[in-house]
Amino acid sequence: MKTNSLAFRLFVTAAAWVLVVLPIAGWIIFSRYRYEAVTTFDTRISFFLTVVISDADEHSESGPTPPNNWGEGLFEITHSGWYWQIKPLDGRPGPTLRSRSLSGDGLPLPSEHKIEPNDKEVRWGNFVGPGDQRVRIAEQVYVFGEGKSAQRYSVAVAGRLSEVEENLAAFRSQLIQALALAGIGLLAVTLFQIRFGLFPLSRVEQSLAAIRSGEAAKLDGELPTEIKPLQQELNALLKSNQEIVERARTHVGNLAHALKTPLAVLINEARGDPSPLARKVAEQADTMTTQVNLYLDRARMAARIGVIGRVTEVRPVGESIVRALERIYRDKQITYSLDCPAGTRFQGERQDLEEMLGNLLDNASKWARSRVSLVAAATSGGGPNGASGNWLEIRVDDDGPGLTPEQVAEPIARGRRLDETKPGSGLGHSIVADLAYCYSGKFELTRSEAGGLSARLTLPLAT
Ligand SMILES: Nc1ncnc2c1ncn2[C@@H]1O[C@H](COP(=O)(O)OP(=O)(O)OP(=O)(O)O)[C@@H](O)[C@H]1O
């Protein structure tokens, strides 16, 4: 999942929500449960405290009697964690009574630890009791006996704290498991939802790629209502682009027809007349024909390249041209080398690439002594005139005589031939330059390392 993607945004918000909400919910549930558990435990201890006091007070005028008739087995088992204790206060003599579970040990008392009583005159505290057990103790001061024998006693009841703590720990681990499961489930569902929900977008992406590579003319398929308008708009745009290209093509054709005949007539008429004016007219009309042809060619190429380009794999084109040239220049025994990684693709018509490579490789073969090389690769250094985007660099080198720096520096003129010893019309380079120009590319000549000419083309790269 890329960080700058809809899927990532949706997933991160859902995950953040789950990560924030589930712990908070867990904390609320746990606090509530803990409150209930602790309150129930305290109620139980309070209840025992009341029972111990009322039982001990039952038949005593002179002091407390051991409470016994309330049938709670926990107070009988040694160090069970549940204890009661009645102890005289103010340093006065009197019986100290203890539950059998204490087996003679004393209970730590909240009053001895300066804990203040609550509004019901009961002091609460958590201590380490007999047998190193953590206990919760409730203590109340009660006056047993009547008249002269009336005396203050501390009555305390202790309950085993680990009972509550074990209960809470078990509840907490179950709660965490349940919430974690819920969280993982939610994230899984979110992932599925995102994949399922965004699936049509990846279909759109594929269709667009198909349009760009010329395999499809419009965005097909039944898309969800939310992106249906996009599909319609895009198809309308594609159609109008197509129409513009068609119209341009028609205009170009019409202009060609409209101009060619009058120019031909002018030239014909002027040639038949020896006057200086006629000569001037013939000469200028000739230039006009050349110019008209040049720009008509360019316009025609541009129309063909159109708005939606095709994608052409470079390697097969190079291979087929080399095969043809090997046959044509069989006598020269030229070694061709082709360095072009598979997957290097030109964003444009196959026919145009064939035309450009054909011309350059033909020139190289014509002038080479023994070696011609074709190298094609994606460049990293940007495009012509600092243009950004993806560019393809194609170099055709030979080991022939090459051209002088002055010849190389000159723009290649139409029909201009520097070396008349070889056959040709002198149109090759200008066709290559025109095509490169139509693709916003660049065509350059330099000296090759092998000594001959190095022709370099920069063209749009298909990604
Ligand atoms: N590889 C090369 N080595 C040396 N000179 C070259 C090379 N390629 C082109 N030239 C020079 O540049 C001139 C123009 O080349 P261009 O391809 O336009 O014409 P051509 O090859 O002569 O004719 P055409 O390609 O139209 O049959 C050539 O006449 C030749 O003098």
Ligand SMILES: [Mg+2]
């Ligand atoms: Mg040529």
